[in-house]
Amino acid sequence: MRPFTYTKTEDTAQATSKLAANENAKYLAGGTNLLDLMKEDVERPDELVDIGLLDLTDIKETSTGVSLGAMAKNTETANHPLVRKNFPMLSLAILAGASGQIRNMATNGGNPNQRTRCAYFFDTAMPCNKREPGTGCGALEGQNHMHAIFGWNENCVAVHPSDMCIALAALDATVTIADGNGKTRTIPFTEYHRLPGDQPERDNNLERGELITSIEIPKNNFAKNSYYVKVRDRSSYAFALISVGAGLELQGKTIKNARIAMGGVAHKPWRAYEAEQFLKGKEATEENFEAAADAEMANAKTLEHNAFKVPLGKQAMVRALNVALSGEKV
Amino acid sequence: MAEITENMIKSKDNLGAPENRIEGFLKVTGKAKYAAEFSVPNVLYGFPVRSTIAAGTMTDIDTAEAEKAEGVVKVFTHKNAMKFNPAPDVESTNKMTMPKSVLNTTAINSFGQYIGFVVAETFEQARYAANLVKATYQETDPKIDFDKYVDTAYKPDNANGAATDTQRGSMEEGMSNASKTLDITYQTPIEVHNPMEPHATIAVFEGDALTVYDATQMLGPSKVAISNTFNIPQEKIRVLAPYIGGGFGSKLRAWDHVMLTIMAAKMLDKPVKTAITRQMMQTNAGLRQLNRQHMRIGTSTDGKLTAMSHEVMTHTAVDEVFVEQAGFITRTMYDTPNQLVTHRVFDTNIQVPTWMRAPGETPGSFALECTMDEMADQLQMDPIAFRIKNEPKTNPLDGKPFSSRSLVQCMQVGADKFGWSKRKQEPRQNTKDNWLVGYGMAAASRAAPYQESSSRVKLSYGDDGLEAVIEMAATDIGTGTYTIIAQTAANCLDIPVDRVAVNIGDSDLPATPGSGGSWGAGSFTSAVDAVCEKAKSALKNKITSDSSALTTADELMKAAKLTEFEMEATEGPSEDSKKYAHFSYGAHFVEVWVDEDLGMVKIPRVLSTSAVGTVLNQKTARSQVVGGIVWGIGQAMTEETTLDKRYGSYVTRTFADYHVPVNLDVGDIEVHFIPEEDEHINRMGVKGIGELGITSVAAAIANAIYNATGKRMRTLPITPAKLVDYEKQPVA
Ligand SMILES: Cc1cc2nc3c(=O)[nH]c(=O)nc-3n(C[C@H](O)[C@H](O)[C@H](O)COP(=O)(O)OP(=O)(O)OC[C@H]3O[C@@H](n4cnc5c(N)ncnc54)[C@H](O)[C@@H]3O)c2cc1C
Numbered sequence A: 001m002r003p004f005t006y007t008k009t010e011d012t013a014q015a016t017s018k019l020a021a022n023e024n025a026k027y028l029a030g031g032t033n034l035l036d037l038m039k040e041d042v043e044r045p046d047e048l049v050d051i052g053l054l055d056l057t058d059i060k061e062t063s064t065g066v067s068l069g070a071m072a073k074n075t076e077t078a079n080h081p082l083v084r085k086n087f088p089m090l091s092l093a094i095l096a097g098a099s100g101q102i103r104n105m106a107t108n109g110g111n112p113n114q115r116t117r118c119a120y121f122f123d124t125a126m127p128c129n130k131r132e133p134g135t136g137c138g139a140l141e142g143q144n145h146m147h148a149i150f151g152w153n154e155n156c157v158a159v160h161p162s163d164m165c166i167a168l169a170a171l172d173a174t175v176t177i178a179d180g181n182g183k184t185r186t187i188p189f190t191e192y193h194r195l196p197g198d199q200p201e202r203d204n205n206l207e208r209g210e211l212i213t214s215i216e217i218p219k220n221n222f223a224k225n226s227y228y229v230k231v232r233d234r235s236s237y238a239f240a241l242i243s244v245g246a247g248l249e250l251q252g253k254t255i256k257n258a259r260i261a262m263g264g265v266a267h268k269p270w271r272a273y274e275a276e277q278f279l280k281g282k283e284a285t286e287e288n289f290e291a292a293a294d295a296e297m298a299n300a301k302t303l304e305h306n307a308f309k310v311p312l313g314k315q316a317m318v319r320a321l322n323v324a325l326s327g328e329k330v
Numbered sequence B: 001m002a003e004i005t006e007n008m009i010k011s012k013d014n015l016g017a018p019e020n021r022i023e024g025f026l027k028v029t030g031k032a033k034y035a036a037e038f039s040v041p042n043v044l045y046g047f048p049v050r051s052t053i054a055a056g057t058m059t060d061i062d063t064a065e066a067e068k069a070e071g072v073v074k075v076f077t078h079k080n081a082m083k084f085n086p087a088p089d090v091e092s093t094n095k096m097t098m099p100k101s102v103l104n105t106t107a108i109n110s111f112g113q114y115i116g117f118v119v120a121e122t123f124e125q126a127r128y129a130a131n132l133v134k135a136t137y138q139e140t141d142p143k144i145d146f147d148k149y150v151d152t153a154y155k156p157d158n159a160n161g162a163a164t165d166t167q168r169g170s171m172e173e174g175m176s177n178a179s180k181t182l183d184i185t186y187q188t189p190i191e192v193h194n195p196m197e198p199h200a201t202i203a204v205f206e207g208d209a210l211t212v213y214d215a216t217q218m219l220g221p222s223k224v225a226i227s228n229t230f231n232i233p234q235e236k237i238r239v240l241a242p243y244i245g246g247g248f249g250s251k252l253r254a255w256d257h258v259m260l261t262i263m264a265a266k267m268l269d270k271p272v273k274t275a276i277t278r279q280m281m282q283t284n285a286g287l288r289q290l291n292r293q294h295m296r297i298g299t300s301t302d303g304k305l306t307a308m309s310h311e312v313m314t315h316t317a318v319d320e321v322f323v324e325q326a327g328f329i330t331r332t333m334y335d336t337p338n339q340l341v342t343h344r345v346f347d348t349n350i351q352v353p354t355w356m357r358a359p360g361e362t363p364g365s366f367a368l369e370c371t372m373d374e375m376a377d378q379l380q381m382d383p384i385a386f387r388i389k390n391e392p393k394t395n396p397l398d399g400k401p402f403s404s405r406s407l408v409q410c411m412q413v414g415a416d417k418f419g420w421s422k423r424k425q426e427p428r429q430n431t432k433d434n435w436l437v438g439y440g441m442a443a444a445s446r447a448a449p450y451q452e453s454s455s456r457v458k459l460s461y462g463d464d465g466l467e468a469v470i471e472m473a474a475t476d477i478g479t480g481t482y483t484i485i486a487q488t489a490a491n492c493l494d495i496p497v498d499r500v501a502v503n504i505g506d507s508d509l510p511a512t513p514g515s516g517g518s519w520g521a522g523s524f525t526s527a528v529d530a531v532c533e534k535a536k537s538a539l540k541n542k543i544t545s546d547s548s549a550l551t552t553a554d555e556l557m558k559a560a561k562l563t564e565f566e567m568e569a570t571e572g573p574s575e576d577s578k579k580y581a582h583f584s585y586g587a588h589f590v591e592v593w594v595d596e597d598l599g600m601v602k603i604p605r606v607l608s609t610s611a612v613g614t615v616l617n618q619k620t621a622r623s624q625v626v627g628g629i630v631w632g633i634g635q636a637m638t639e640e641t642t643l644d645k646r647y648g649s650y651v652t653r654t655f656a657d658y659h660v661p662v663n664l665d666v667g668d669i670e671v672h673f674i675p676e677e678d679e680h681i682n683r684m685g686v687k688g689i690g691e692l693g694i695t696s697v698a699a700a701i702a703n704a705i706y707n708a709t710g711k712r713m714r715t716l717p718i719t720p721a722k723l724v725d726y727e728k729q730p731v732a
């Protein structure tokens, strides 16, 4: 771990201006991702600004929905009555991630900013365009069973690892961001993360010094029929091979609206627009779920070790939709 | 979890009681000190620098920046390291004791090889400076890819000390006489031990005397290896390992970090401490290599074996040969007139493999016991009946009688308790909601070696009466050694367990074979029982009056008018025991639930029976079996070390990618000990437990998955990817 300075502040403006002033500074929230990466010499900040004291911990009802403070912990968020009642998919997604101990430290602002778990990214002996632009992508022709099947290019085939973000993408959340000049802006959650494009080093559209202050989820009618499925290499405490968040808004047997997002498949939470489109206005049947999943998976491009994600992705999506339809609160 | 039934426990007098660990309080309160936790005044911290390639030559190494970093005392590389004697040829007999040479070469043989060693005032400073050391290399294409280099295989001299090849009768004849035959290949992956406590060493010189605090399973061989490496007389070396956080074979030999630490302490004349990282635990402390196992089996229509072969293909390091005896179990398990077992190996730029819990049996039993299940299925025969049909009368390998063999009882009692009769022979017949339910079983055996050991007893009087101290250079790697030693002494001396103090983990004490090969319990307690008996007879001899009515140590001490007494003894295999073949046996029964669409498997219950001779402590014995089963679940379902074929680097670098099972992967585990008396193995009648527990668990799980799904999973681990994309299994 490289030497760094450490400061703590209670003031959001002060925090953002510190980062605006030093391009090698980083926010420290729960630290569950950042500190690991510093020990591995992957992240190399020379200044840490601890934002643990910022007054951004509220989870509250607003006129349009629910607002999740950036410094509220993942555990509290998953168990909050407002979240459980209105957005059970988000509760399920958060609880499917990491472990109790980590969720107790992890924050809503830190979670979307966690880096990929690509082993080449973590190993400084390996080439990696995300860690060191221009060195090549180690995973492209390496061990890539965890890697992307949608939206990748040869610059980077990594996937975004978060579970929480899959639900947020499906739920059409928005992100509220403060910059270093006291201004705020809002962007749709689905546009927060990026595909690798020609800047694989950038995971998201946060500009230097910007801070997530809250995440807003608009009211919707999916609570009754929604579910989150996660498939992983062991029963708990492992990142998703494939995950699917699905919500159905039904009118009788007809699907008025469907929301589906997938994890473990792309550099960003992957909204399954093809599948959603297919289901809109159709009857909620297993056949239609399968056809919708086929429509989505038709665009998959696999790598040497991840072809299994195509059948698995389809089956996981069908499962998520079936359970959502059943209305079971599993 | 279900309790073990008391009446099933074979007890030698009051031995066998489920005593709590006598050192448990120290452990849970943090007072038990593990190697890295000793505080030594003025200690410096070492941190190894690792190569970032797997094959080639280091052309230069630049330490200038590291040397300038805060707190750095010295950066060792091949340029300034001590000159070591060239290493001798590695034999199966000198692996633990041979001299090591570190930092004396620029040749790179595997990824992560230590190429430097930074010593600084704090651990953090040393770790940071290690990042500043820059090496340049002339790379060659590393040999990593199994399929690419398998053609370069050769016949090794031995398979972990056992015969490389054995043959009985003719396979060709046996197969052509068979009415049913199978020809199948199984594969088990590279695995890493990953004990909870990473390896750590502290070296302290006082004049020419060296004290080493080390996370080691074996004090004696470590001492000899250090002596051979540094030309220090053995009597000047003391190795201390009072507590060890798991070993599983990775702490049997002194790895390079031990020698780096001692070298630095010697050259700097200051104590040095090294605690290697979890990442180094993957690359520098041994592994179990990939085993590709080709099985052929033939039977008559009624299920009598006519032929069985087990041909193992595996890899070793370019600079050291280690071949696991994966085919060994097939030599001793079933009766067949024709048999062939072979081991072949080829060189790779992957670090040298080493012993890992039940070496040989763990991967070998997967191939053997799945093959038996596949054949039973072909024969439409119950897998237990098929095994009983082929039960040998004597050890098929050498014709020796078994000292005890309760395999049939293990299978029958296990079947009864598990509810095996409810199993449907035909796969895919049992469902529950989205799940396919399957039952599977496998038989287990593990060699039960027993070794010579010494022990000392010191008797004296305290406030409550007679007390004993037992001293011996034994180790407790988390298995319960402290407790069974105390119980054995208490039993022999007729005093309560809490009046026995156990002093182990110090190489200056009477020699033992250490903890490995499941011989620890039998060897340690036989020596303890022997020394206590010897003390009692010696006391008797001192008594001038009639001592015939005196039995307890206390009575004898008093009659001899002594308040203190000391005795030492050595106990080893008898001539009688050498006439027998010694194995522990068991059987595992598993229920699985498979969600085929998602490739997910649940293991709601495992029931195991073990026949291990005398059970010294029901609780610690049970824990050994349970721990073995849990690792067996890992072996079956989650554990695999993956390397990048181009770079030889490890893709599974930490516990986030190397998946050991978590609580949710493990359901109910029920353990039953089959009453068994072994009169030949040693005076305590103790056979090994620690390695039996893991043996054949993976096979039982794979067999259950077949029963649930009709899919034969022949390549471990059985991941969702393999279940979902069944047609694309690597080897089938
Ligand atoms: C072993 C392990 C297993 C895990 N398994 C899972 C899993 O299965 N699923 C899953 O979803 N996650 C998993 N996680 C990841 C975990 O969810 C994240 O580490 C956590 O959410 C990060 O939050 P944090 O507050 O600790 O972030 P930190 O580590 O403090 O920060 C992460 C990054 O976000 C930046 N940051 C923090 N807050 C803000 C803010 N408000 N605005 C802008 N930038 C900010 C930091 O500067 C840093 O770059 C796992 C982690 C570990 C260690």
Ligand code: SF4
Residues within 6 Å of the ligand: A116, A118, A119, A120, A121, A127, A128, A129, A130, A131, A136, A137, A138, A139, A140, A155, A156, A157, A158, A200
């Ligand atoms: S996939 Fe992305 S993160 Fe992984 S090695 Fe390639 S560039 Fe780096």
